[in-house]
Amino acid sequence: MAIIKTDNLTFEYIRRDEEGNVEGITTAVDNVSFEIKRGEFVAILGHNGSGKSTLAKHLNAILFPTEGTVFVDGKDTSEDANLWDVRETVGMVFQNPDNQIIGQVVEEDVGFGPENLGVPTAEIWERMEESLKAVGMYEFRKKSPNRLSGGQKQRVSIAGVLAMHPQCIVLDEPTAMLDPIGRKEVIRAVRALNDVEKITAILITHYMDEIVHADKVIVMDKGKIAMAGTPREIFSQVDKLKSLSLDVPQVTMCAHKLREAGLNIPEGILTNDEFVKALQQCQ
Amino acid sequence: MLRDITLGQYYPAESVIHRLDPRVKLLGTLIFLTSLFITKSFYGYIPALLFLIFIIKASKVPFSFMVRGMKAIAFLLVFSVVLNLFLTQGDVVFTWWKLKITKQGIQTAGFMAIRLTFLIIGSSVMTLTTTPNNLTDGLEKGLGFLKIIHVPVHEISMMMSIALRFIPILMEETDKIMKAQMARGADFDSGNMFKRVKALVPLLVPLFVSAFRRANDLAMAMEARCYRGGEGRTKMKPLKYHRRDAIGYLILALYLGVIIALRILLK
Incomplete structure (x- = not known):
């Protein structure tokens, strides 16, 4: 069964002027349908404003579709009763590492998710240890997040999601604010999770070299799916990618x-x- | 200037006071501060002084570190002592030009100096020996009974710990914005007070905008990690009382007893 399935997903932003009158409607995601299988590594590509981040936020019920449905593990995300199940199944890593670390010590941040789930204390410690080890940040567990590099912070964020034992992890441009070394560290960590732990990974990015190893690539443009296929299929169409203002x-x-x-x-x-x-x- | 304030800073060391439950330390600070205002005679401060010395010795925090915290309030201290010294009415002991020093003035000024000094040192012992996290945990658990009257104790302590986490980030951001504005010709260092305050506007506006944006991002990240308030939440580091905490409470009760007894005996 597919872990994530969207059915004619449409999302509209209502633009308002200063008095709050409706100025117009922007369709950020327009009639998008796709399926992601368990254990897959899927990359979603697109230039700025293509709707890829908006799409990502639908996958763990931060945004809800204006029209259409999103199913996570067979559950409709727009139903209130499914909200926490959906967020537990699909973890999310955001772009800015500083704005998603809550704890003042690395280990406490990783414990934040399990604490929210009501996991018993002893198990929180086990989960903290295993997830920090999985991203290679265990020796930094007593450090303050403010002392880490961007790539390290982002790996801590991934560990924080991992500690909640999600089946799928969505990374919304996790490397956009990082230097090349940090980018490599993060991508390596994500690939390891996908290979070793068999966690479904959805990587949203606009760096082409990060998607070479993906099982499937979805290219977004103006809210619609412009291309979909294996990286090889996608990169065979250099001219089309160029016309979508994407690099190869x-x-x-x-x-x-x-x-x-x-x-x-x-x-x-x-x-x-x-x-x-x-x-x-x-x- | 900002760096001189040791109040609110943590000094890592291995001591009984460091390991003490934050609830004991919070209550202890409260009792100590109250005791300073209960006492009406100079003799009453002797147990307070002894208590303070005992705590400082036990905390293994160098005394110089605490005195450094005093520097920041030295001005306030001198100011209030001088005012009290010259402006209190009563039996004149000394006159010079238009200034009079009275017996009562000396007494009030003395009290003021002792109280302020003890107050600052007493509360810095707590913050120096307790991590901010421990402190907010202690507040949450210690004030948990207020939940009955619908005080959002968990939310308040969560806000405090998030605020503490973001202080260094916002400091860095302020620095960045300041440099960016200076590069465009902003001048923060010259002119009179009024001009300087006005110069801060182009610094504060972007800082606030970015702080709100961060808050929005953080709220989203917290929700994405299933945060839904204090209900049904477990703790990674739950607070548990140990034997040393019971002893701590006992010492506090003893101290409070001595202070009250002195107050009754030394009329």
Whole structure:
């Protein structure tokens, strides 16, 4: 069964002027339907204002659809009775690491989620230990979050979600405010969770190199799904991505240009190794 | 200036006072502060002094650290002592030009000095030996009985701990905005008082905007992590009384007894 399923999901923002009169309606998410299977690593792509963050916030019942439905583990998110179940099933990591850490010590922040769920004290400590170890932050457990780097803070946030034992974790541009090293750390942690713990991961991003390892990619544009498929399928269509003002990874771009110039290189090259192999073969 | 205020800072050390339950320390501070105002004679301050020395020794916090906290209020202290010294009416002991010092003045000023000093040192012992988190936990549990009259104790303590967590972040942000405004020619350091206050407006407006934005983000993150108020919440670090806390309460009761007895005996 699909862990997340959306059915004609539509969400509208009502814009108001200073007096509070309705100025107009912006459709942030427009008639979107998709399914995410258990254990998948799905990337959602799109440039600013494409509706990807709004979509993400529907997945753990922070926003509710204007029209259509979102099912999480078979439960309708817009029903009040399902609210806490949905939020327990789908954890969410946000963009700004400073604005989502509640505890004053790393371990206390990781304990915050389980505390809210009413987990017994001894188990909270176990969960704290295992989730901090899973993201490689266990030795920092006594530190103040203010002393950590951006990538470390973001990994603490992931551990905080992990401690709630979610089945799915949604990451809303977790790397947008990080330096390249921090970005790598976070993506590595997410991939490890997906590979080892089999947690469904939904990564929302606009960095192309982060989605190369995803099982499925959904490209959003103007609130609609513009493209969907495996990374290879998506990156085979360089021109279409360009028209959606999205970049492609450097290797893919380079291979694409060489192909255009007449070299016999397949479309959708994703990694350096593949590129080297393809170049060797075409000689 | 801000760095000099040790009031509200934590001094990490391994001592009985540090390990004491925050509820004991909160009640202790309350009793100590009350005792300063119960006493009506100088002799009454001897047990308070002894008690304070005992606590400071037991807390293993260097005494110099507490005195540093006094610097911030030194002005206030001198100000109130001087005012009391010269403005209290009564039997004149000393006159110089238009200023008179009276017997009652000396007495009130003395009381004032002792009270303020003890008050500051007494309360800084508590904050120096208790982490902010422990303190809010103690407040939540210690004032839990107020829930009966619908005081949102959990919410208040949650707000306090979030505020404490965000102080360094907002400080950093202030610094950033200040530099950004200075780069555009803002001047925070010159002009009279009025001008300087006015110069703060372009600093405070963006700071408030960003604080609200942060608050909004944080609320969303808390809800996403299933926060739904204090009901049905468990504690990662629950407060539990130990033997030392019982002894602490006993010592407090003894101290309170001595103070009340002195007040009755030394009319």
